[in-house]
Amino acid sequence: MSFKKLTPPLKEALNRLGYEMPTAFQKKILPKIKSGADLYGLAPEGSGKTTAMIISVIQKLNAEAFEDSPRALIYVKDKASALELEQKFLEFTREMDLRIYCAYDEQNIDDQKDKIYYGVDIVIATPKRLG
Helix, strand or coil: CCCCCCCHHHHHHHHHCCCCCCCHHHHHHHHHHHCCCCCCCCCCCCCCHHHHHHHHHHHHCCCCCCCCCCCEEEECCCHHHHHHHHHHHHHHHCCCCCCEEEECCCCCHHHHHHHHHCCCCEEEECHHHHC
């Protein structure tokens, strides 16, 4: 399996970022995600878990913004993880119109609600903020 059956903007992002072939983990997991299955994956660091998740979210959202409501919600353990994942998403979506927002408990909650209300596609948040 290669990255052939992905949306053109996603394929372009993968090429731009130097991804030529999926890792062994991604080869196993991406077809299952594309088929709509829910899953939980455990793999060693560097196996491509984060990239697989980013690819699947962007693919599911067709690499384009749509209306105002968030269409993907990703929980992470803490602010550092949220900011790191946001940066990874921004690398992939640099030439797409997907809107990504990172919410964590050190920000003003009313400002965060407004930002999300006025339109984002992907929300990356800590459980403490959305809890």
